[in-house]
Amino acid sequence: MSRYKEPAWRQLDNAAKIFPTNSNKYDTKVFRFSCRLKEMVQPRVLQKALDKTMHAFPLYASIIRKGLFWYYFESSDIKPIIKQENHSPCGQIYDENIKGLLFEVTYYKKRINLEVHHALTDGVGALQFLKTLVLNYLVMVHADVLQEKNLSIDYDASLAEREVDGFSKYSSKAKGSKKASIGKAYKFKGERIDEDFLQVINGQVSVKQVLGKAHEYKTTITIYLIALLIQAIGEQMSEREKKRPVVVSVPVNLRPYFQSASARNFFSVVLVPYRFGKSKNQLEDIIDYLKVFFDKELKTEKFQARINHLVALEKNYVTRAVPLILKRPTLKLAHYFNNEEVTTSFSNTGKVIMPDEVVTYIDGFDFCVSTRKIQVCLCSFGDQLSISFTSPFVNTEVQKYFFRALTKQGIRVVLSTNLVEE
Amino acid sequence: MKYCRKCKIEVMGDLKICPLCQQELEIKDEHVEELYPATIEKRFNNHMLLKVFGFIAMIISVLAVFFNIILPSETLWSVIVVGVMGLIWLSVATAIKKHKDILKYLWYQILILGLAAIFIDTMTGVHGWAMTFVIPIMLVVAIIAMYVLSKLLRLQAGDYMIYLLLDALLGTIPFIYTLTHDVVTDIPAWVCILASIISVMGLAIFEGKNMMSELKRRLHV
Structure with missing residues (x-):
């Protein structure tokens, strides 16, 4: 009767499992990577480049379906169509009632945006996709110069390696460890902007300048900026509120720890609690605290124990036998309690490296994520470090204290935002 | 490009006040680059139809309970009215939510109609x-x-x-x-x-x- 190919399907990876149940139009679980070009985007060519990129990332042609026990990915023949950007960043992509792909490519003037639902992949995985897309696009637009050069993104992984579920592959039966409970963290409060509008405040700074400052404190950019963030949050807290710790959730890419090249989710989260307490809370104090903390936490054994625990929980017979309809409230509850322990999140995807031949066409890369709290996302391209704050709140005090702290230290900041004035 | 004296920050785009401290911005140069689309489409509407319908169903239910109490009657007929209103509302909500997937929609409607039939049968x-x-x-x-x-x-x-x-x-x-x-x-x-x-x-x-x-x-x- 029908001559159709049996669709490929795969399970959601361990980290992805929590996302479908907990994404809605207020908290979309979507993040965005953008590439700013130096020229206007040509939609037709972008579409062609996207079609080409899809061949290298077959997982991106998946939709999420509901089984009796679990969600799963099923390959789909839906073709991704590029669109001009027409909504606020990181809008809803996954809706369980609409069969659709889990990512979107949009463009606006000189910018190409890739928005991805977190069930599909994490920041590092998505960045590989965007880099490939941008390279394909630039080679097509500038065929006269670039065609012959046979350029490729340095991503040495077979299709099978890309589709590996890192959590399953690298977890072992050895004893796992639960994340230590920190208790309730300080939470931002205040008036929120219109329900489906996400405010982005982006600051561009020089990598050299920030690195210079970080070196003055004998530390890395990440720790230096997290310390500034904690201080900025502290500035707008009342003394009463300071009884609760400020907890920064820092996603860590697990690929380098386990030599994996997975294009799917493969990250862990380190929760960094900071208690303001009675110390002077000078930048130096916070940096010293963070240095000790990260030295202790960023260890392969720690991550190994953590994923052992998470995977054991997932593969446990009881968990597996519970129907999805009952798993959903459990996952919602777990998500709620996890969230209660987190004040903010700081995500640094690091350097974006493109082949030298195309660097001249690119202005920079930006990275931001949907949130119900205030979150910070970083990525750098050349000497340009892009720091994006996303927030649903009207109040911008944290952002103000953070960027003013940078300028006070003599670092030049160029700000942009999607906020509009009445 | 604009400049905020208070924050000592350069600001791109067509803004008059600083997004951080709400102070008036100075104009540094006339070049204005549009970074984000000005008109933003709302993606998912709030289903006004469902709200209006829910409101009507509520009024009918409340009135039914009210008259059931004040008028002499031996049966609790208002329970049927409330139940049926709830099921009709559920049916409309499913129609709005699941209409993109016609078979899924049919399946949900069968469940709801079946429940409605059993409910009325039991109540009567x-x-x-x-x-x-x-x-x-x-x-x-x-x-x-x-x-x-x-x-x-x-x-x-x-x-x-x-x-x-x-x-x-x-x-x-x-x-x-x-x-x-x-x-x-x-x-x-x-x-x-x-x-x-x-x-x-x-x-x-x-x-x-x-x-x-x-x-x-x-x-x-």
Whole structure:
């Protein structure tokens, strides 16, 4: 009767499992990577480049379906169509009632945006996709110069390696460890902007300048900026509120720890609690605290124990036998309690490296994520470090204290935002 | 490019006040680059229709309870009104939410209508008409409708098979009911179980491989 190919399907990876149940139009679980070009985007060519990129990332042609026990990915023949950007960043992509792909490519003037639902992949995985897309696009637009050069993104992984579920592959039966409970963290409060509008405040700074400052404190950019963030949050807290710790959730890419090249989710989260307490809370104090903390936490054994625990929980017979309809409230509850322990999140995807031949066409890369709290996302391209704050709140005090702290230290900041004035 | 004296920050785009401290910005140079689209489309509307409908259903329910209490009456007829209003509301909500996936929508409507029939039957003194007539006839219609739709819309096996199987599974309920209860006629239940068996056999013969793989996917633990 029908001559159709049996669709490929795969399970959601361990980290992805929590996302479908907990994404809605207020908290979309979507993040965005953008590439700013130096020229206007040509939609037709972008579409062609996207079609080409899809061949290298077959997982991106998946939709999420509901089984009796679990969600799963099923390959789909839906073709991704590029669109001009027409909504606020990181809008809803996954809706369980609409069969659709889990990512979107949009463009606006000189910018190409890739928005991805977190069930599909994490920041590092998505960045590989965007880099490939941008390279394909630039080679097509500038065929006269670039065609012959046979350029490729340095991503040495077979299709099978890309589709590996890192959590399953690298977890072992050895004893796992639960994340230590920190208790309730300080939470931002205040008036929120219109329900489906996400405010982005982006600051561009020089990598050299920030690195210079970080070196003055004998530390890395990440720790230096997290310390500034904690201080900025502290500035707008009342003394009463300071009884609760400020907890920064820092996603860590697990690929380098386990030599994996997975294009799917493969990250862990380190929760960094900071208690303001009675110390002077000078930048130096916070940096010293963070240095000790990260030295202790960023260890392969720690991550190994953590994923052992998470995977054991997932593969446990009881968990597996519970129907999805009952798993959903459990996952919602777990998500709620996890969230209660987190004040903010700081995500640094690091350097974006493109082949030298195309660097001249690119202005920079930006990275931001949907949130119900205030979150910070970083990525750098050349000497340009892009720091994006996303927030649903009207109040911008944290952002103000953070960027003013940078300028006070003599670092030049160029700000942009999607906020509009009445 | 603009400049905020207070924050000592350069600001791109067409802003008059600083997004951080709300102070007036100085103009540094006239060049204004538009970074984000000015008009933003709302993606998902709030379903005004559903709100209006919910409001009307609420008014009717409240009035029914009110009159049931103040007017002399021996039955709790308002419970039926409230229940039916709730089920109609659920039916409309499903229609709005699930309309993109017609078979899923049909499947939910069958569940809701079946519940409505059983509910009214129970509230009016259990005559058994819901299980004897309404549910089996509805399921037979649904099986035929789903089969025709899957052909007309050229759906992939994964898009319709699970609903046909679920229909067939439900098809056994009226049959079991007629065996264990005293009913006026068991013809509808017989037709229903036959339709269920034929539809499953048809699927097994023509789409056997797809059926197994679909079941494997949907039921993986």
